Amino acid sequence: MAEVTYLEAIKQALDEEMTRDNNVFILGEDVGYYGGAFRVTEGFYEKYGQWRVLDTPLSESGFTGAAIGAALMGMRPVVEMQFADFISCAFDQIVSVAAKNNYRWGGKTPMVIRAPFGGFVHGGAFHSACPETWFFNVPGLKMVAPSDPYDAKGLLKAAIRDDDPVIYFEHKFLYRRIKGEVPEGDYLVPLGKAKVVREGKDISVITYSAMVHTALEAAQALEGEGISLEIVDLRTLLPLDKEGIYASVRKTNRVIILYETPRTGGVGAEVAALISEEMFGHLDGPILRVSAPDTPVPYSPPFEEFYLPKAEDVIKAARKLAAY
Amino acid sequence: MDISKNDLLQLYYYLKLTRRIEDRVTALYRQGRILGGAWTSNGMEAISVGYAYALEKEDVIAPYFRDMGAFLVRGITPQRVMAQYLGKKTGITGGKEGNVHAGDIHLGVFGFPSHLADNYPVAVGAALSFKIRGERRVAAACTGEGGTSRGDFHEALNMASVWKVPVVFFCNNNQYAYSTPFRIQMAVKDVAERAKAYAIPSEIVDGNDVVAVYSAAKNAYDRARKGEGPTFIECKTMRMHGHSEHDAAKYVPRELLEEWKKKDPIMNMERYLLSNKTATEEELKGIDERVTKEVDEAEAFAEKSPLPEGRDALEGVYATPV
Numbered sequence: 203m204a205e206v207t208y209l210e211a212i213k214q215a216l217d218e219e220m221t222r223d224n225n226v227f228i229l230g231e232d233v234g235y236y237g238g239a240f241r242v243t244e245g246f247y248e249k250y251g252q253w254r255v256l257d258t259p260l261s262e263s264g265f266t267g268a269a270i271g272a273a274l275m276g277m278r279p280v281v282e283m284q285f286a287d288f289i290s291c292a293f294d295q296i297v298s299v300a301a302k303n304n305y306r307w308g309g310k311t312p313m314v315i316r317a318p319f320g321g322f323v324h325g326g327a328f329h330s331a332c333p334e335t336w337f338f339n340v341p342g343l344k345m346v347a348p349s350d351p352y353d354a355k356g357l358l359k360a361a362i363r364d365d366d367p368v369i370y371f372e373h374k375f376l377y378r379r380i381k382g383e384v385p386e387g388d389y390l391v392p393l394g395k396a397k398v399v400r401e402g403k404d405i406s407v408i409t410y411s412a413m414v415h416t417a418l419e420a421a422q423a424l425e426g427e428g429i430s431l432e433i434v435d436l437r438t439l440l441p442l443d444k445e446g447i448y449a450s451v452r453k454t455n456r457v458i459i460l461y462e463t464p465r466t467g468g469v470g471a472e473v474a475a476l477i478s479e480e481m482f483g484h485l486d487g488p489i490l491r492v493s494a495p496d497t498p499v500p501y502s503p504p505f506e507e508f509y510l511p512k513a514e515d516v517i518k519a520a521r522k523l524a525a526y
Numbered sequence: 527m528d529i530s531k532n533d534l535l536q537l538y539y540y541l542k543l544t545r546r547i548e549d550r551v552t553a554l555y556r557q558g559r560i561l562g563g564a565w566t567s568n569g570m571e572a573i574s575v576g577y578a579y580a581l582e583k584e585d586v587i588a589p590y591f592r593d594m595g596a597f598l599v600r601g602i603t604p605q606r607v608m609a610q611y612l613g614k615k616t617g618i619t620g621g622k623e624g625n626v627h628a629g630d631i632h633l634g635v636f637g638f639p640s641h642l643a644d645n646y647p648v649a650v651g652a653a654l655s656f657k658i659r660g661e662r663r664v665a666a667a668c669t670g671e672g673g674t675s676r677g678d679f680h681e682a683l684n685m686a687s688v689w690k691v692p693v694v695f696f697c698n699n700n701q702y703a704y705s706t707p708f709r710i711q712m713a714v715k716d717v718a719e720r721a722k723a724y725a726i727p728s729e730i731v732d733g734n735d736v737v738a739v740y741s742a743a744k745n746a747y748d749r750a751r752k753g754e755g756p757t758f759i760e761c762k763t764m765r766m767h768g769h770s771e772h773d774a775a776k777y778v779p780r781e782l783l784e785e786w787k788k789k790d791p792i793m794n795m796e797r798y799l800l801s802n803k804t805a806t807e808e809e810l811k812g813i814d815e816r817v818t819k820e821v822d823e824a825e826a827f828a829e830k831s832p833l834p835e836g837r838d839a840l841e842g843v844y845a846t847p848v
Binding site for chain 2: 227256258259261267270272273274275276279294295298302303304305309310341344393394
C-alpha cells in the first residue's frame, strides 16, 4: 500500500470514478484549466477535456442547480465549492431542490458537493467556516466528513456512486498535512458507518474530520494520567450511525463530543440528545461538548488559536468527566 | 409555419382540457374539498400547451405553477392530476405534494419548486448533460415574469449562453407577481430585454395565441438542436384570476381584465380554426364533449381513490436509505 496525502486520496477517487464512469463530471469555479484553488483537479482538464471538468461562472446557486438537472438526466456531477463558506449562495438549490426531489416527486438526484471547510488556515470569517450544521436539519441530504486519506478516498467513491445528494466536507488543514496508507485500486467506505479510530475504556470522544486528530493528541497526553480515551470518528454526519455511537457509550459510560463549529445547535447537540434519550442508564456523568465558541471565525492568530478547539480543551473536559 | 390539422386540433383539445380541469379544481376548492391552495393558468393556457406541444418525446421540461397545460401535453393524465389535488395515493406524487407541485421523470417533467426560477438552472443542467453526451435533446424551462427578478434566473441565462447548451427559456408575463404589477418589478419595458444582457436571442410573442407560442417554441428548439444555443421567449398575457383562488385580486383594474377577456386564448383558437375552415363547429363540439367526459371520469377516479397511510410519510426521503 502506498502512503498518500489526504488531498491525493481525494484526487485518486475523482480520477478513478471519472475513468470508470463517463457520467461522472466535475463543475465549479477554476476547476478546469487552472486545476482548482487547492489543485485537487490538477491535470484533469488535459485528461478529460473541458466539458468533464467544467469551469463555471461565479454562480454557486446556478451551477448547483445545473448539477441537479444533470443528475436528473442520469449524470453523476461532482460540484466543487471553492470554499465551503460559499455554499451559502447555493443553499436554496441544495435544500429546496436537491434534498427534496426524491421525496416530493421521485426525482432521483445523485450528486456530490465537495466542500473544502475548516479553520487553522488563517482564512477569516469567509474562508474557514464549518457549515455542516446548516444542513444537519435537512432530510434528504447525506453528509460525510473524512478524517484520513483512506476514508477520504473510499467515502468519496461511495458518495459518487450513491443515488442521493451528498455533501462531502473535506478539511483544508488536512490536505497536505496528513498522509496515510491507501490501497491500490477500487474500494469503498460505506456511508452511514462510524469508525473507532482508537480503542479506550474510560471516555468516548465522539468527533469527525480534523478534530479526530485533536482527540488523538489529547488521548496520547492523557495516557500518562491513566485516563483512556476511545475515539469515535463519525465519518458520516447525516444520517448518523446511532448504533456506532451507542456501542462506544455502552463501553465507556462517559461522553465528550468534539466539533469545530460554533457550540449552539451543532452536531454535538443532536448526538447528546440521542445519547440522553437512548443511553441514559449507561451514563456515569454529564455529556460534555468541546467546540468552537458562538462567534464567526476570527482572523488574527491569537483569536483563531482561541477560537478553535484544542487538545488541551479535550484534556480538561476529560479530567472533569473522569472524576465522576 | 405549416401545422397539420391534427396538431391544431390537438392544441385546441389541450387548451380545453387545461381550462376544464382547472375550472373543476376551482369549484372543488370553493367547496372546501381541495385543501391548501389552487393556482390556475386561466387565460394563460396557450403558453404551456404551446411550448410543451412543440417538444419531442425525449425532451424535458422544467415547468412552473401555471403550466398545467404542459403537464397534460407531456402525458400526465387528468386522473393523476385530480387525485393529486385531493391528496390521494393515486396522485402524481402519491400525496407527498399537492396541486401543481409535482413532476414525473419518466415523462420528462421536472418537479416544480415554489421558489420561482429555481428550475431555470436545473433546466440548464439537463441541457448541459445533453451537450456532454452529444444527444439532440432540448430542455424547456418556464417561469413567470416575477421569477425573472431572482438571481437564479440571471445565473441560468448567463451559464446557458456561455456554455451554449440546448435550452429554451419561456416567460409567462402575466403582468402581476401576486399583487405586484410589472412596473414596480422591473424598469425594463419588456422582460425580453433582460436576455440581451446575456447575448441570448429573444422573441416576444402573443401568449394568448397558441399557434404563435407553438411556432416560436418550435423554431427555438430547432436552433437549440442544431447547437446554436439558448433562446428566450417572452409570452405576453394577463392573469385573469387572483394569484390563487383565495385572492380576489382587487388590485387589478377591472378595465384591464375586460380588455383581456376579449383576447381569451380558447376563443382565439376557435375563431382561428373556424375562420380558416380547419374545423367545423361539430368537430369542436365533439372535442368539448370528450374533454367534459374525461374530466368527469378523472374526478370520479380521484374521489374513489384511497388516501395514503400517515406512516408512509416516512418513505422516500432517500433514493437509497442508509
